[in-house]
Amino acid sequence: MTQAIKPGMLYQVRSVCECPKCGGAGMVRHPGWERYRMEKEIRSQIDDEYFFREEMGYDRIPPEEVNCDRCLGSGQLEEFVPFDDAMTAWRQQRRIRLRNLLNGIATVLAEMEFSDQEIGCLLSALQAISRND
Numbered sequence: 001m002t003q004a005i006k007p008g009m010l011y012q013v014r015s016v017c018e019c020p021k022c023g024g025a026g027m028v029r030h031p032g033w034e035r036y037r038m039e040k041e042i043r044s045q046i047d048d049e050y051f052f053r054e055e056m057g058y059d060r061i062p063p064e065e066v067n068c069d070r071c072l073g074s075g076q077l078e079e080f081v082p083f084d085d086a087m088t089a090w091r092q093q094r095r096i097r098l099r100n101l102l103n104g105i106a107t108v109l110a111e112m113e114f115s116d117q118e119i120g121c122l123l124s125a126l127q128a129i130s131r132n133d
């Protein structure tokens with residue numbers, strides 16, 4: 001059962017996207033290992049055990065990969081956006097998909113040797129459909 005839409009209520013849409021920090025993997029290189037990698041490029045010899053224990057103050061060598069601190073290991077970022085903003089974004093995506101579809105159809109029609117006039121009529125009909133939003 002859906003709730004009735006009431007005036008003055010704030011409607012939001014749940015938005016989920018891939019975490020840009022870890023690329024959706026949920027894991028990132030431990031910052032200590034990142035530092036170790038940079039030090040290794042500068043120094044000719046570096047021992048990981050010595051580096052982590054003596055120079056970085058760790059009591060043991062940390063794992064090379066840890067949960068991403070931005071998405072907490074889920075690989076996704078979730079937020080709630082205003083309904084109108086979500087609709088605007090959805091319409092933009094829809095227009096892009098329709099434009100790509102129309103370009104694809106135009107290419108196929110040209111390969112099938114339809115006349116320019118026939119292609120023009122078909123594309124006009126499809127564009128009229130795409131404007132209905």
Ligand SMILES: [Zn+2]
Pocket residue numbers: 019020021022023024025026027068069070071072073074075076
């Ligand atoms: Zn992440």
